[in-house]
Amino acid sequence: MLTDIQIASAAKMRPVQDIAKDLQIPEDAIYSYGPNMAKIDVDKVPKRQPGKLILVTAINPTAAGEGKTTVSIGLTDGLREIGKNAMIALREPSMGPVFGVKGGAAGGGYSQVVPMEEINLHFTGDFHAITSANNLVAALIDNHIQKGNDLGFDRVVWRRCMDMNDRQLRFVVNGLNGRSNGVPREDGFDITTASEIMATFCLATDLDDLRVRLGRLVLGYTKEGKAITAGELGGVGSLMVLLKRALQPNLVQTLANTPAFVHGGPFANIAHGCNSVIATRTAMQLADYTVTEAGFGADLGAEKFIDIKCRTAGFKPSAVVIVATVRALKSHGGVPKPELNKENLAALEAGMGNLIKHVENMKNVFGVQPIVAVNKFVTDTDTEVKMIVDAVAAAGAKAIPVNVWGEGGKGAVDLAKHVAEVADADNAALQHPYELSDSYADKIRAVATKVYGADGVVFTPLAAKQLADFDEMFPGWPVCMAKTQYSLTDDVKVLGRPTGFNVTIKHARISSGAGFVVAFCGEIIAMPGLPKVPAAYAIDIDENGETVGLF
Numbered sequence: 344m345l346t347d348i349q350i351a352s353a354a355k356m357r358p359v360q361d362i363a364k365d366l367q368i369p370e371d372a373i374y375s376y377g378p379n380m381a382k383i384d385v386d387k388v389p390k391r392q393p394g395k396l397i398l399v400t401a402i403n404p405t406a407a408g409e410g411k412t413t414v415s416i417g418l419t420d421g422l423r424e425i426g427k428n429a430m431i432a433l434r435e436p437s438m439g440p441v442f443g444v445k446g447g448a449a450g451g452g453y454s455q456v457v458p459m460e461e462i463n464l465h466f467t468g469d470f471h472a473i474t475s476a477n478n479l480v481a482a483l484i485d486n487h488i489q490k491g492n493d494l495g496f497d498r499v500v501w502r503r504c505m506d507m508n509d510r511q512l513r514f515v516v517n518g519l520n521g522r523s524n525g526v527p528r529e530d531g532f533d534i535t536t537a538s539e540i541m542a543t544f545c546l547a548t549d550l551d552d553l554r555v556r557l558g559r560l561v562l563g564y565t566k567e568g569k570a571i572t573a574g575e576l577g578g579v580g581s582l583m584v585l586l587k588r589a590l591q592p593n594l595v596q597t598l599a600n601t602p603a604f605v606h607g608g609p610f611a612n613i614a615h616g617c618n619s620v621i622a623t624r625t626a627m628q629l630a631d632y633t634v635t636e637a638g639f640g641a642d643l644g645a646e647k648f649i650d651i652k653c654r655t656a657g658f659k660p661s662a663v664v665i666v667a668t669v670r671a672l673k674s675h676g677g678v679p680k681p682e683l684n685k686e687n688l689a690a691l692e693a694g695m696g697n698l699i700k701h702v703e704n705m706k707n708v709f710g711v712q713p714i715v716a717v718n719k720f721v722t723d724t725d726t727e728v729k730m731i732v733d734a735v736a737a738a739g740a741k742a743i744p745v746n747v748w749g750e751g752g753k754g755a756v757d758l759a760k761h762v763a764e765v766a767d768a769d770n771a772a773l774q775h776p777y778e779l780s781d782s783y784a785d786k787i788r789a790v791a792t793k794v795y796g797a798d799g800v801v802f803t804p805l806a807a808k809q810l811a812d813f814d815e816m817f818p819g820w821p822v823c824m825a826k827t828q829y830s831l832t833d834d835v836k837v838l839g840r841p842t843g844f845n846v847t848i849k850h851a852r853i854s855s856g857a858g859f860v861v862a863f864c865g866e867i868i869a870m871p872g873l874p875k876v877p878a879a880y881a882i883d884i885d886e887n888g889e890t891v892g893l894f
Contacts, residue, residue, distance in 0.1 A: 355598060356457055362596050366430070366629045374591065376467050379458050382591040383604075385625045393627035394428075395766040398660040399636045399716075400645035402698050403838070404828055407670035407683050410451065410718045410748065411636060414666045414755070417454035417747025418716070418762065419634040420599040421755030427763055429632040430601060431456070434618045435470065435593070435608040436463045437536045439508040439871055441893070442879035449605075452748030456595050456603045460890045470506045470535050470608065472589035476582045477504045477540040483578045484562055485518065488526050494571050499528065499563040500852070502869075506535035510872030533869040537613040542823075543856030544586060545607035545619045546655050553590060556856040557582050570816060572855070592622035599752050602629070611638025612828040613869050615647040615859070620656045632766060639828035641665060641701040646794050649709050650775055651821045651859055659773045661766035663705055663713045664758070667698045667731065667742075669723040675838045684722040691727055695734050696840030700796060700831065702738045708793050710774040714765060715742035716758055721749075779819050783810040783851070786822040787862050791846040795831045799845050806848040806862070813853055813860050823854065826864040833865030 359381045363373050372387035399415040415431060422429035433456065436448035441463050449459045456462060465471070481503045488496050505512070512532035518525030535541060539560060547553035558574030565571065573579055592606040604626050607619035616638030617623075626633040637644030645663070653659060669691065670683045676694030678687055698715065705713035715735045717728055728744055735742035743761060746754035777789035784802065787810075791797040802810070827835045832844045852861040873879075881892035 355600065357596065357600050359594055359596070362600065362602050363594060366602055368629070373594075374588075379595065380461060380467060381594045382467060382588065383594050383625065384591055385621060388625055388628060391628055393624070394631040394633060395661040395769065396623070396627060396658055397632060397634045397662045397664065397762055397766055398645065398648060399634060399664045399666060400641040400648075400701070401639070401666040402671060402701055403640040403642065403675070403830060405671045405674040405838070406680050407668065407674040409666050409668050409671050411666045412448065413450045413452065413454045413747055414664070414716050414718050414745060415634055415636045416450040416456060416597050416603075417745060417752055417755040418664065418758055419603075420454065420597055420601050420752025421747075421759030422632050422634070422763060423599065423601050424752040424756050425759050425763065427632050427759070428630050429634065430603060430626050430630040431597070432604040432606070432618050432622045432626045432633055432635045434616075434636070434638065435466055435605050437470070437534065437608055437610070438464065438506050439534050439536070442882070443508045443871065443873050443877055450597075453598055453751035454747040455598050456605060457598060458595070460893060462595065462605055463893055466605070467593050469589040469593070469606070472585050473538065473540050473544055474504055474506055474535045476585040477535070477538045479578065479581060479585065480540075480560070480562065480573060483576055485525065487576060494575060495565040496563045496571060497566040499530075501560075501562045502531050502533050502538075504533045504535045504538040504540075508534065508871040508873050510870060513868060513870045531870070534610070534871060536608050536610040537869040539854045539856055541607070541609045542614045542854055542859075544590065545609050545615070545617065546652070546857050547590065548620055548624075548656065550583070550587065550590065553586065554579060554583055556858070560856045561853050568812070590621065592619065592625055601752075611644040611647065612867065613825045613861070615651045615823055615857070616644040617648050617652045620652065623658065624656065632763065641704060642794050642831055643824065643826065643828055645705070645709075646790060647823060649773065650777075650790075651823060653773065654775070654779070654821060655858065659771060660711065661769045661771060662762050663711045664716050664762060665698070665701050665705065665713050666716045666718055668718045668720060669727045669731065670720055672698060672731065677838070686724045686727060688726065688730060691730055694839055695731070697831070697838070698731070699734065699738045700840045702735060702740050704794055706739065708774070708776050710772045712765065712770065713740050714758070714761060715740055716755075717742050717744045718748075719744050719746045779821065782814050783822055783860050783862075787824070787848060790822065790824055795846060796840070796842060797832070797844055797846045801845050801847045803847070803849055806850050809851040810860070810862075813851065817853055817855060817860070821859045823857075823859045823861045824864060825861050825867045825869070827867055833867070835866075
């Protein structure tokens with residue numbers, strides 16, 4: 344049975360060609376995937392002075408839910424409600440979390456991007472193209488080794504990938520069947536969203552830049568320690584063919600018919616957690632205000648947005664919104680999920696430190712004045728909401744309650760007015776916690792101590808050697824911290840605003856196509872597993888042929 348929101352979605356969706364026409368996108372720049380989705384040839388989009396960029400981030404996520412994507416969509420609709428020319432640029436959902444813990448990842452309630460079902464699943468095939476390109480590289484490597492290994496591969500670092508949570512594939516041994524004439528070796532899979540092709544794809548500025556980035560992908564090393572690249576192996580042209588159409592951003596709409604680009608999807612707890620540079624830049628050329636989202640909490644997504652994406656693309660956010668909920672802050676204060684609907688001011692106060700740390704980081708570390716969006720649930724009490732507003736005010740920022748789930752853009756009008764005012768003033772003096780000329784170890788220390796609040800960093804001997812090698816071979820790139828999203832520490836169980844802790848770096852990887860070094864903290868892994876009761880068990884097709892359980 345269809346929900347009221349699904350009925351509203353079907354009734355209100357406009358043809359994607361009309362959405363594109365409103366943006367003054369030429370007809371020959373539109374490549375339709377049915378009536379409601381299209382890819383846009385950005386080379387044919389009229390160029391103009393970029394509009395304002397608004398970043399939406401959040402506190403450290405909890406099982407209680409924060410609704411960062413929902414607020415991002417509601418804020419964009421709210422900007423349109425007050426007469427602003429606004430659009431949104433989001434990441435594509437990964438099917439791993441969709442069938443794992445998260446379920447649908449296209450917003451919620453009356454703040455959604457649609458068609459929700461297609462966006463959450465195969466969409467326009469971008470993830471399939473990225474997966475295929477990644478695994479073509481893997482196949483070419485092992486074929487090259489089997490056929491004589493002229494390049495002298497001694498150690499292969501390139502891993503296969505798939506867009507699904509499958510812990511069984513984290514570590515594998517392949518090439519064991521003697522009839523295949525393979526060369527046995529230890530290998531493993533990452534989820535597509537954590538793959539280097541995904542990160543490279545999302546940071547590329549155009550096709551020519553993508554070709555350069557793909558050519559410098561490091562695939563392995565010789566006995567002498569020399570890096571072997573994809574350009575040396577060959578096949579970059581085939582990767583370009585696989586990725587050419589995928590690199591064009593996907594145009595859809597919100598339930599309020601607001602234009603939306605949904606494109607690219609790197610994880611923020613492993614990769615850099617932002618939608619593609621191409622989608623963001625194109626949106627800024629088409630709208631006066633572009634709302635974009637960085638994954639997970641501000642310690643991960645926002646830090647990487649500023650330290651990696653902004654540096655790469657030359658972006659600067661004119662306003663930053665931090666999303667928090669009463670329920671999530673009580674969870675950070677130690678309240679178990681079944682008791683979150685009860686008023687608990689002591690727990691709320693105990694968990695408030697997490698939000699205040701992110702507010703302080705934005706102001707003091709990154710040089711941006713933040714705005715807090717209190718995403719309201721029906722169980723929130725006025726006293727609880729006021730406590731958040733007062734605490735944020737004491738920290739030198741403004742908190743504004745929103746009800747975007749139940750009211751869409753109308754529930755974010757107050758937030759939209761203040762965000763537009765801040766963006767128009769554009770007083771942000773963007774700064775970074777480290778210089779690109781610093782060593783990778785020092786960059787990691789800067790993020791851990793300044794952003795997370797750690798006392799220091801512990802490097803394993805393996806990590807220390809890898810980072811020293813990268814300093815010599817690939818100097819001057821940002822670091823991309825691979826850390827649990829649930830905590831400011833590298834321990835998933837430590838909530839709130841902890842003090843007196845160190846961050847441990849277990850090992851590091853070079854992501855040469857993307858142009859950053861990935862530092863793995865604590866027990867973080869690049870291939871998630873499924874929970875005891877995966878969301879996949881609740882997703883089905885009903886008697887009317889409609890998908891159910893995806894919300």
